[in-house]
Amino acid sequence: xxxxxxxxxxxxxxxxxxxxxxxxxxxxxxxxxxxxxxxxxxxxxxxxxxxxxxxxxxxxxxxxxxxxxxxxxxxxxxxxxxxxxxxxxxxxxxxxxxxxxxxxxxxxxxxxxxxxxxxxxxxxxxxxxxxxxxxxxxxxxxxxxxxxxxxxxxxxxxxxxxxxxxxxxxxxxxxxxxxxxxxxxxxxxxxxxxxxxxxxxxxxxxxxxxxxxxxxxxxxxxxxxxxxxxxxxxxxxxxxxxxxxxxxxxxxxxxxxxxxxxxxxxxxxxxxxxxxxxxxxxxxxxxxxxxxxxxxxxxxxxxxxxxxxxxxxxxxxxxxxxxxxxxxxxxxxxxxxxxxxxxxxxxxxxxxxxxxxxxxxxxxxxxxxxxxxxxxxxxxxxxxxxxxxxxxxxxxxxxxxxxxxxxxxxxxxxxxxxxxxxxxxx
Numbered sequence: 001x002x003x004x005x006x007x008x009x010x011x012x013x014x015x016x017x018x019x020x021x022x023x024x025x026x027x028x029x030x031x032x033x034x035x036x037x038x039x040x041x042x043x044x045x046x047x048x049x050x051x052x053x054x055x056x057x058x059x060x061x062x063x064x065x066x067x068x069x070x071x072x073x074x075x076x077x078x079x080x081x082x083x084x085x086x087x088x089x090x091x092x093x094x095x096x097x098x099x100x101x102x103x104x105x106x107x108x109x110x111x112x113x114x115x116x117x118x119x120x121x122x123x124x125x126x127x128x129x130x131x132x133x134x135x136x137x138x139x140x141x142x143x144x145x146x147x148x149x150x151x152x153x154x155x156x157x158x159x160x161x162x163x164x165x166x167x168x169x170x171x172x173x174x175x176x177x178x179x180x181x182x183x184x185x186x187x188x189x190x191x192x193x194x195x196x197x198x199x200x201x202x203x204x205x206x207x208x209x210x211x212x213x214x215x216x217x218x219x220x221x222x223x224x225x226x227x228x229x230x231x232x233x234x235x236x237x238x239x240x241x242x243x244x245x246x247x248x249x250x251x252x253x254x255x256x257x258x259x260x261x262x263x264x265x266x267x268x269x270x271x272x273x274x275x276x277x278x279x280x281x282x283x284x285x286x287x288x289x290x291x292x293x294x295x296x297x298x299x300x301x302x303x304x305x306x307x308x309x310x311x312x313x314x315x316x317x318x319x320x321x322x323x324x325x326x327x328x329x330x331x332x333x334x335x336x337x338x339x340x341x342x343x344x345x346x347x348x349x350x351x352x353x354x355x356x357x358x359x360x361x362x363x364x365x366x367x368x369x370x371x372x373x374x375x376x377x378x379x380x381x382x383x384x385x386x387x388x389x390x391x392x393x394x395x396x397x398x399x400x401x402x403x404x405x406x407x408x409x410x411x412x413x414x415x416x417x418x419x420x421x422x423x424x425x426x
Contacts (some may be wrong), residue, residue, distance in 0.1 A: 003250075005308050006336040009067040010251055011176035018060060019187065022194040023215040028054040030382060031211055031220035033199050033234075035061030037368060038360055039226035040182045041375035042382075043191045049383045053191045054218055056211070058198035058230070059304060061186060062179030065228055065363055066371070068338030070249060070280050070292045071175040072270060073106055074124045074367035075099040075167065077347065088347075094393035095347065099370065101390055103170045106369035110173070115181035118285045119173040125269045127152075127161035129418075130425025133274060134162040141165060156267025160323045164274070172270045172282050175368060182372070199227075202236045204354035222382055225359040226375060229302050229339035236353050238399035242341035242361055243406045244302040248312045249292040250320070251284070253333045263326045275421070276414040279319055288333070291320050293365070294418075296411045308335040322422065340365050344404035350378050351396035358382055 008014050032043045035057030043055040055061070077099045088095065110119050128134035134151070143149050151163040186193060194213075201212040202223060211218040229244040231237045260268065260283070270282035279294045295315045313335045321328055340363045343349050348362040348370045360378045362370035377391040387395070 003313065003332045004334040005313075006334060007305055007307050008063065008336065009176045009338070010249065010334045010336040011067060011071070011174050012180060014063065015060065015180065019193040019195040021196040021215055022056060022213050022218070025217045025219070026054065026192075027219045028052050028192070029221050030054075031056065031209065031218050031223045032226065033202065033211065033223060034226035034228065034230075035183075035193070035195070036064050036226060036228055036363075037062065037066040037179055037182060037371040038228070038362055038375035039224070040186045041372035042224050042226060042360075042379040044182075044186055044189055045376045045379035046383050047189045047191045049379070049385065051383055054194070054220065055186065055191050056194045056197045056199060056213065056218070058196070060195050061193065062176075062183040064304075065338045065340050066179035066368070067176035068249065068336055069175050069247070069340075069363075069368055070282060070290060071173050071178075072124060072272070072280065072282070072367040073103055073119070073170040073173060073369050075103045075169045076124075076366040091393055094389065098348070098390040098393050100169060102369040102373035105373040105376065109182075109372060110178070113181070113185060115178060117173045117175075117178035117181055119178075120171045122171040122269050123166055123168040124170055125155060125157055125164055125166045125267075125271045127157060127164040127271050127273050129161065129273050129275060129422060131162050132425065134164065137164060152264065155269070156265065157269065157271055158264040158324055160325070161271065161273070166269060170367070170369070174285070178368075199234065202234055202357060204236065204356045209356050221356070223357045224378060224382060225353065225357060226361075228361060228363055229341040231341055231359070231361060233301065236357055237359060238351070238353055238401055240344060240401040240403055241349070241359070242343060243404050244299050244339050245342050245365070245406060245411075246297040246299065246302070246306060246337055246339055247293055247365065248295070248308045248316060248335060248337040249290055250313055250316045250332045250335045252289045252320075252330050254287040255289055255327065255330055257287070259327060259330070263324050265324075275418040277411070277418055279323075281320070281323065289320070289330070291316060294319050295415055298406065298408050298411055302339045306337065306339075308337045342404060342406045344401050348374055348394045349396050350374060350391060350394055351399060353399050
């Protein structure tokens with residue numbers, strides 16, 4: 001069976017109907033730049049508060065990382081708890097609260113707006129890839145209300161994972177159906193939406209903001225940047241805010257339920273590993289398996305039309321075969337990828353690039369709910385509703401960032417360390 005390589009998302013068909021590109025000049029109260037889950041949520045909330053809002057998107061709203069990720073609705077913070085306790089002792093509690101509230105916000109959005117995206121409240125299983133790591137989990141973690149420590153057989157996951165922690169918060173959904181559902185909410189609101197409208201320049205004039213596009217200009221009182229991995233392509237964005245990282249996903253052909261049971265995955269709980277560069281495995285409503293991450297790629301200037309590379313897909317398939325040896329005959333059906341923006345701390349951040357231009361970046365490869373939640377919180381702040389405690393937790397007073405640890409060398413070293421760990425574990 002041949003694997004189909006996609007330039008877009010494998011989760012859904014790209015919509016054929018686009019909003020018009022910007023032609024000419026216009027004015028508005030608040031302009032939102034970037035139509036992912038963060039930007040769309042910010043625009044929706046601002047419109048709900050009665051503001052005159054314009055949303056501009058370089059391609060199609062919701063069709064970037066928002067539609068291409070693995071679809072995990074997780075309360076993961078994005079950094080090791082020990083690192084948080086060491087370097088962010090005054091914010092660690094708030095960061096965990098922010099992550100949990102992001103899940104609640106996303107679940108409520110799906111329910112209140114009746115977004116048909118196949119959401120399943122399964123929780124997430126954080127799996128130890130070796131017996132030694134599982135012994136450390138047993139020694140340092142206690143089962144509680146929000147999570148349960150369990151061996152592989154007890155948890156209903158394949159024995160190649162040994163065991164881990166089943167976090168009961170959150171679950172999985174079809175991310176493209178969710179993102180396109182939010183897009184329909186935006187299109188049905190008072191927000192003026194312009195797609196196929198890349199932004200070339202943003203200037204804070206002191207009394208207004210000017211946004212320059214190929215077809216015209218927008219003059220706004222204030223602006224919000226939510227361009228994720230493409231943030232650094234705008235001069236006004238804080239330097240080093242985002243490192244673009246390309247993540248590849250692979251989907252198998254349909255797998256019979258009895259084959260999953262025979263593989264030991266009787267619980268069907270989605271799995272993420274505790275590798276330095278995690279691997280993820282989940283089932284879908286199409287009776288397929290989607291696996292992702294493991295092998296990342298970086299770039300200074302990401303190309304929106306990038307295709308998956310065969311060597312990366314082959315490596316992902318090897319990882320799948322190692323963890324699901326009884327499914328060796330299951331073929332990869334399609335592969336796709338998307339850009340995410342990694343912040344230096346691997347944590348969600350928000351702040352002000354200039355007095356009239358705010359920014360947010362929440363998609364750090366640890367689940368999707370923080371993007372719509374942070375977009376909503378930032379909209380409340382920009383819209384005059386004050387600063388929520390969760391926004392204050394991720395707020396940066398200074399737009400200066402230290403160099404991040406994510407680069408081609410560290411990505412490669414992480415992959416090598418993970419493969420060594422796997423080899424020693426076997």
